[in-house]
Amino acid sequence: MGSLFAVIYRELREIVRRPLYIISSLGVMVFVVVFFTTFLDDGLPQQQPVGVIDHDHSTFSRTVIQEVACSQSVRLVGEYANFTEAREAMQRGEIYVFFEMPEGLYDDLAAQRQPSITIYSAHGLMVGSMLAYKQLRTVLTVVCGGAQRQALRARGLTDSQIMTLIQPVVLDQHPLGNPWTSYAVYLLTTILPGILGMMITLLSVFTITREIKRHTSHRWVETANGSVTTAIIGKLLPYTFYFTILGIALNLFMFKIMRWPMNGQFWFQNLALMCYLYAMQATAVTIVGFVPQSKVAISITSLFTVLSISLSGFTYPVDSMYPAFQALSNLAPLRHYYLITVNQTLLGLPIKESLAEIGKLMIFWIVPVFFNPRLKKAFVDYAFPD
Amino acid sequence: MALDKYKGATKILYFIEDIWYIFVTELRNIFHDTGVMVIFFLGGTIYPILYPLVYKDEVVQEMPIAIVDDSNSELSRKFIRELDATREVHIVYHCLNMQEAQDLYERRLIHGVVYFPKDFQSNIESLKGQSTVSLYFDMASFLYYKTLMLASTNVMLHYHEGIQMKRYEMLGMTGEQAYASAKPLLTNDVPLYNGPAGFASFLLPALLVMILHQTLFFGIGMMAGVSREKNGELFHIEGRRNEKSTFRVVLGRSFAYILIYLALSAYCLLLVPRIFHYPHIGDVADVLRLIVPFVTATTFFAMTVSVFVRERETGMVSMLFLSLVFLFLAGVSWPEASIPKFWHYISYLVPSTFAVQGYIHINTYGASISQTSFEYLGLWIQAACYMFTCCLFYYLAGKLDAKRKDVLINKKE
Numbered sequence: 001m002g003s004l005f006a007v008i009y010r011e012l013r014e015i016v017r018r019p020l021y022i023i024s025s026l027g028v029m030v031f032v033v034v035f036f037t038t039f040l041d042d043g044l045p046q047q048q049p050v051g052v053i054d055h056d057h058s059t060f061s062r063t064v065i066q067e068v069a070c071s072q073s074v075r076l077v078g079e080y081a082n083f084t085e086a087r088e089a090m091q092r093g094e095i096y097v098f099f100e101m102p103e104g105l106y107d108d109l110a111a112q113r114q115p116s117i118t119i120y121s122a123h124g125l126m127v128g129s130m131l132a133y134k135q136l137r138t139v140l141t142v143v144c145g146g147a148q149r150q151a152l153r154a155r156g157l158t159d160s161q162i163m164t165l166i167q168p169v170v171l172d173q174h175p176l177g178n179p180w181t182s183y184a185v186y187l188l189t190t191i192l193p194g195i196l197g198m199m200i201t202l203l204s205v206f207t208i209t210r211e212i213k214r215h216t217s218h219r220w221v222e223t224a225n226g227s228v229t230t231a232i233i234g235k236l237l238p239y240t241f242y243f244t245i246l247g248i249a250l251n252l253f254m255f256k257i258m259r260w261p262m263n264g265q266f267w268f269q270n271l272a273l274m275c276y277l278y279a280m281q282a283t284a285v286t287i288v289g290f291v292p293q294s295k296v297a298i299s300i301t302s303l304f305t306v307l308s309i310s311l312s313g314f315t316y317p318v319d320s321m322y323p324a325f326q327a328l329s330n331l332a333p334l335r336h337y338y339l340i341t342v343n344q345t346l347l348g349l350p351i352k353e354s355l356a357e358i359g360k361l362m363i364f365w366i367v368p369v370f371f372n373p374r375l376k377k378a379f380v381d382y383a384f385p386d
Numbered sequence: 387m388a389l390d391k392y393k394g395a396t397k398i399l400y401f402i403e404d405i406w407y408i409f410v411t412e413l414r415n416i417f418h419d420t421g422v423m424v425i426f427f428l429g430g431t432i433y434p435i436l437y438p439l440v441y442k443d444e445v446v447q448e449m450p451i452a453i454v455d456d457s458n459s460e461l462s463r464k465f466i467r468e469l470d471a472t473r474e475v476h477i478v479y480h481c482l483n484m485q486e487a488q489d490l491y492e493r494r495l496i497h498g499v500v501y502f503p504k505d506f507q508s509n510i511e512s513l514k515g516q517s518t519v520s521l522y523f524d525m526a527s528f529l530y531y532k533t534l535m536l537a538s539t540n541v542m543l544h545y546h547e548g549i550q551m552k553r554y555e556m557l558g559m560t561g562e563q564a565y566a567s568a569k570p571l572l573t574n575d576v577p578l579y580n581g582p583a584g585f586a587s588f589l590l591p592a593l594l595v596m597i598l599h600q601t602l603f604f605g606i607g608m609m610a611g612v613s614r615e616k617n618g619e620l621f622h623i624e625g626r627r628n629e630k631s632t633f634r635v636v637l638g639r640s641f642a643y644i645l646i647y648l649a650l651s652a653y654c655l656l657l658v659p660r661i662f663h664y665p666h667i668g669d670v671a672d673v674l675r676l677i678v679p680f681v682t683a684t685t686f687f688a689m690t691v692s693v694f695v696r697e698r699e700t701g702m703v704s705m706l707f708l709s710l711v712f713l714f715l716a717g718v719s720w721p722e723a724s725i726p727k728f729w730h731y732i733s734y735l736v737p738s739t740f741a742v743q744g745y746i747h748i749n750t751y752g753a754s755i756s757q758t759s760f761e762y763l764g765l766w767i768q769a770a771c772y773m774f775t776c777c778l779f780y781y782l783a784g785k786l787d788a789k790r791k792d793v794l795i796n797k798k799e
Contacts, residue, residue: 024704032707039714039729049723075723090578091753092760093722093743109570116572122579122751128721130532137573144571151570155557161513168510168549169465169542172520175531176491183720186528195707202703210699295421298699302604302706303429309710310440315719316585317527320446322439342526349492386420 003225007234010223011207015238021206022242025199029246032195033253040184047075048132051086051098054079058106064117064143073135090122096129097121097136177261177346185260189345190314190338192250193273197280197334198305200243204236204284205301209294217379228376229369236281247273255345263348272344272358276337279364283333286364289371292378295386308332336360404631408621408638412609416642419612421698422605429601430650437593438662441586446533448476451498452487455480457506465519465545469500474537487522497524498534510549529585579665579751590664591749592718592742594654595680599738600709602647602681603688607701610692618794619787620693620780632781636773640685647681655745668748672755676744679765683737686772693779716742740764 015022052068054061069076077095080086086098099119108115117140121133145166152162211217224231248270255262255269262269284301291297310316311325312334318326329335336357343349343357368375377383416422455462470477479496481487487499499522509517521538524530613621621635655673659666695701714720715733722743725733733739744761747753755762 021703028704028707032711035711035729036714038726040720041726047723048721087578088753088757091747091751091757093747093751093758096721096723112570114570114572116574118574118576120576120578122577128723131721133575140571140573148570160515164509164513164516165550165553167516168546169517169519171538171542172518173535174520174522175525176522177525183528186525187719191710195710198706199703202699202706206699206703293420295419295698296424298702299421299424299428299608302702303424303433305706306709307433307436310437314527315529316441317446317529320529322442325440346525347492353492 003223003227004230004234007220007224007231008237010220011235011238014207021203025203025243026246028199029196029250032192033250036188036191037184037258040187046073048073048097048128048135049077049095050074050132050136051078051080051089051095052076053081053083053086053098053100055103056101056105060106060109061101064101064140067143068136068139071135071139074132074139086120090120097132099136099140177263177348187314189254189260189341190312190334191309192254193247193276193337193341194309194312194334196243196247196250197277197337198309200239200277201280201284201301201305202298203239204281205288205297207235207239208232208285208288209292209297212292212378212382213294215382217382221376221379228372228379231379232285232368232375236285240278240281243277244274247277260345262345264344265351268351268354269341269344272337272340272354272361275358275361276333279333279336279361282364282366282368285368285375286371288378289368289375292374292384293386308334311335312338314338330360333361333364401634404634405638405641408635409641412639412642413645415609415612416605416646419609422608422612425601425605425608426646426650430598431653433597433601434594434654434658437597438586438590438658438664441589445474445585446529447473449474449498449530449533450478450496451475451500451534452479452481452490452496453477454482454484454487454499454501456504457502459507461507461510462502465502465541466500468541468545469537472537472541474533491522491524497526497530498522500534500538513553579667587664587750589718590662591659591746592713592716594658595742595745596709596713596716596738598647598651598654598680599684599712599741602643602684603691603708604701604706606643606685606688607692607695607705608698610689611695611698611700614696614787615698618791620783632777632784636689636777636780640682640689640773640776643685643688644681647685648677651677651681655749659749665750667750667752669752669754672748672753673745675755676741676748676758676762676765679762679769680737680741680744683765683769683772684741686769686776687737689776690772690779693776693783712736712738715739718742718746734764735768737765737768740768 050068052065054065065076065079068074074097078086078089080089080098083100086095086100089095090098097119099117101117102115105115105117107113119133119136119140122129148166149159149162152165153159157165211220220235221228221231224234251266251270251273254260255266283304287301287304288297291300308331311318311329311332313319313321313329318329318335321329340354340357343354416426453466455466466477469475475498479487479490481490481499484499484501487496487501490496491499501520501522503518503520506517506519509515519538519542521534523534610620613619616622621639652674655677656666656670658664691705692701715725715729715736716739717725717733722730740761744758744765747758747761748755
């Protein structure tokens with residue numbers, strides 16, 4: 001025990017001497033929280049830019065344009081003379097979607113000749129154009145329904161009958177657990193812990209490899225009475241403590257201050273976050289075990305932590321990936337933390353449903369032990385020069 | 387070595403010789419540093435292959451869902467059959483009640499539930515009111531939501547037509563006339579570019595640019611840190627005091643990075659989309675014309691920031707999170723039109739913003755360079771501004787480093 005405290009004391013002295021990294025990680029967390037919450041303020045993107053080509057110039061086509069211009073979900077930015085002009089505006093990125101009303105639209109409509117409006121959408125910017133397309137479609141359906149309604153009223157039907165006629169089936173949406181279908185909630189409950197995990201991993205790799213780099217690691221292991229495990233635990237504990245506080249503060253912010261959906265137990269979410277953060281620290285040690293060269297380790301770590309954000313599957317579902325990547329995703333602690341977050345925040349499942357994932361996170365904790373002999377060689381004998 | 391001795395042509399010759407010397411030295415340093423090599427070449431070549439593999443399917447297909455059919459009628463079964471026939475969803479369970487479906491959902495066996503109420507058919511038939519189909523979405527991923535929504539909307543629209551036709555026939559209209567009343571106005575959908583609306587086709591072009599931007603950014607930061615660790619100076623030229631040669635150092639070093647990244651960019655932005663069959667309808671010459679200011683601006687941007695890097699690891703440890711921030715600023719994950727004004731202007735400070743937009747315009751939409759002139763000019767302006775700041779900061783840092791070094795040497799003596 002004495003040697004453990006000696007190592008902790010040694011590390012604390014080092015932190016006090018160069019407090020920049022510890023302070024900057026707090027700064028980074030504050031920045032990303034402010035950045036992402038103000039950035040995704042809307043929840044769901046609105047006012048997507050759309051354009052129109054009107055060959056008809058009738059009262060009907062003007063009504064359609066007015067309806068689109070008044071709609072709060074899309075923003076009509078331009079009226080174009082022909083297709084080429086509109087397409088070029090789309091290529092310049094000024095509009096995501098445009099629609100074309102043919103000549104004789106109104107006359108054809110009046111004569112029941114079924115004219116058609118064409119919607120052109122650019123899918124290159126998926127979220128934006130998808131929303132713009134969906135919203136434009138809705139506006140057109142409403143306008144079109146208006147025309148139908150008039151015809152049916154003339155036949156003597158009541159308004160409610162007309163509605164059942166025009167739209168016999170309605171879709172009733174129930175987004176489970178995230179009633180606002182808020183993009184921010186869905187993205188940030190994984191991204192923010194992802195960044196926190198990224199920082200603790202990088203700092204852990206950094207503080208370990210710096211000892212090798214400066215040829216002080218043999219003295220560090222001596223302080224721990226020759227035990228690599230004690231040396232590593234003692235070195236990482238101050239960061240563990242510090243990041244636990246940051247993590248709980250982050251959870252308090254997300255679920256208590258912002259009141260994002262939390263259908264499960266708040267304390268359990270904190271426990272999961274801690275397990276995840278410690279798993280990331282253990283992964284840091286494992287990476288150093290694999291590549292004990294100080295130069296390479298930090299580069300590998302950054303490539304790994306960035307990739308693991310995609311592998312966690314919160315944007316693109318893991319079950320749609322190649323089987324090899326599905327297996328690989330298990331190596332990212334963020335994947336397991338994300339699954340627990342879904343269970344807790346969205347589903348509100350009982351805790352026992354998430355215990356398996358907690359167990360998997362704990363497996364990460366013991367993996368570094370297998371690298372002890374290799375690490376000892378690296379720390380004491382400097383056996384792996386750059 | 388005093389430069390004043392040499393006049394005219396000799397002076398220029400020496401200037402070029404210095405740049406050449408620094409350029410070669412920098413290249414040698416890069417290729418001898420495994421850490422930087424991992425970032426530049428492992429990151430720059432493997433990542434562009436890895437990401438297309440991660441997002442291989444592009445769309446969620448045959449997503450498992452459950453049905454709860456309380457109506458148990460001809461009309462509801464028709465709806466269910468049509469839903470099952472879509473590419474997007476696959477009905478794997480027919481549940482007796484919502485409790486059963488919820489149980490399956492909680493066990494993560496399904497990603498959505500579709501519920502038909504008892505009065506589903508009777509409402510439609512009696513013209514009493516609208517019938518409701520309730521959709522329960524798994525919100526664990528936005529793609530689950532989108533997939534079920536898309537499939538059921540399409541089925542619903544198609545379904546309406548059939549019902550409406552019958553109705554109008556009941557009202558005494560027939561054939562063509564009924565069809566025209568059911569659908570007085572048709573809408574045609576023409577998806578331009580990226581036809582299948584795949585996830586990867588929209589995200590990947592942006593990711594490729596981001597990979598180049600970020601590996602270059604961190605690689606340069608690392609080189610600066612390494613130099614500081616070795617010599618205590620941002621750049622050390624033997625036999626010359628570096629404050630006199632800031633411009634030469636900046637040029638020589640930047641040429642080394644630009645050369646490497648012109649090659650890597652051509653590989654990432656031209657070759658990779660062709661290998662993996664992602665959109666690439668742009669003109670090769672136009673992509674190349676965008677690459678030049680992109681690489682130049684990014685190099686000087688990174689060199690400007692790298693002045694603050696004191697150790698090899700500093701850049702990574704304290705700035706890796708910027709990769710995510712830059713990705714959002716580039717306006718892909720979140721549509722550019724919805725970015726708050728403040729962040730929108732901030733995004734103009736980062737080369738990746740213009741590069742991502744410009745690359746999508748050219749590569750995905752087939753725009754010419756003149757059609758994306760805003761981004762193209764933006765990159766050149768950034769290149770010029772960051773070159774200026776880079777020279778300025780290098781000059782100041784050179785002075786500070788030298789002073790600090792002198793103090794250290796004096797202390798030792």
